[in-house]
Amino acid sequence: MKNKHPLVWGVILFGAIAILIGYSIWMFMFTKSVGTVGYNQGYYSNGMMGGRVNSNQNSSNEKLTPDQILSDVENYLKGYGNNLQVADIFVFTDADYYVSVEEKDTGRGAMEILANPYTGQIYPEPGPNMMWNEKYSMMMGGSLRYNTNTTYTANVDRTEAVKIADDFVKSQFGATFSVQGEGHAFYGYYTFHIEEDDKVIGMLSVNDLTGEVWHHDWHGDLEQVISEH
Template identity: 30%
Template sequence: MGPGMMGRDDCSWGPGMMGGHYWQRGDGTPVKTLDQARRHAAAFAHRLGLRVGEVMQFSKNFYAELETPSGKLATEILVDPADGDTGIEYGPAMMWNTDYGMHPRGQTRTRLSPDEAQHRAQRWLRDRGSDLTADKPDAFPGYYTLHTMRSGKINGMLSVNAATGAVWYHTWHGTYIATSEH
């Protein structure tokens, strides 16, 4: 991921991708630790009136869950380790999130239960010959995100659309390294 994670090398917090309020320019300093990533995520979350939950480190980026003040999951973001650029995670958080995505529609009626989403994810993995298993889902507005597991350890992530059951594998993270809870 070079300068401007998502191809943005000239934007700070202005107009642009997704109307401008889903992207924040980093300070140019490399982000090397979970604590540093949490600080960048918190600065981004503050602008949306949210707070940071789980933060994960992967070989290609840092991932963070943002929560509402009441603790409900709101959206997922990425922090670029090269320069601290922070933005809504591409894929499901941009396209399926009904409150914070590119096409917000407000709360929609969820058709899949968490158990159905996990079952759909597991079937999707099995149908592709994978030995990964789908962990319990985290419910975001309009979709679920699940860790993929190998031998009981986090391997990656995938998301399931709560209305359609479509599955989107997160190919952009790289190798899982570590997690930091609240």
């Protein structure tokens, strides 16, 4: 009987490795196949991580306008009640629209979402929005963490977070880059605009408990910022 144990464990190990390799290949092929050719759709496709296709989906391969995206996002937010509104829309070149959402009654950031400008698909932004958001978060695995009664006190205040972010971009990208503090305080972190020579070029987040910095490096080139509130 003792001689059978190595064989059993060997079969189990071989099966686990085969599953891991198969899953890795599937994920690689999946990420290559989604979206429009040459277009950065992000991390998830329809049906995954809360994404959904909206009424403005088109088949002409032309981009939806920011107004159309705004309309779909507003419809999407109705699923959370009537206390959320769009704060900013970032329009990128051949990448998803980025939308910051805030609470009407507090003015505090609620969540960050992405919208496919070709299909109207809406889904939670990866990174800090999923991993650090203490009130509105679609965690890995698909479970929604949403607590309307959440109260939250940050360890890192906004002034300190701005300095951490500014030091980060200067050390990583150069002296011409800066973080002036424009952005939103979410439940668990801040997201700030990155500027180069006084022009907004991207964004990063700072964890308000640890001071950890997470650069949003998945967006691409920024075309314009539309402020709704």
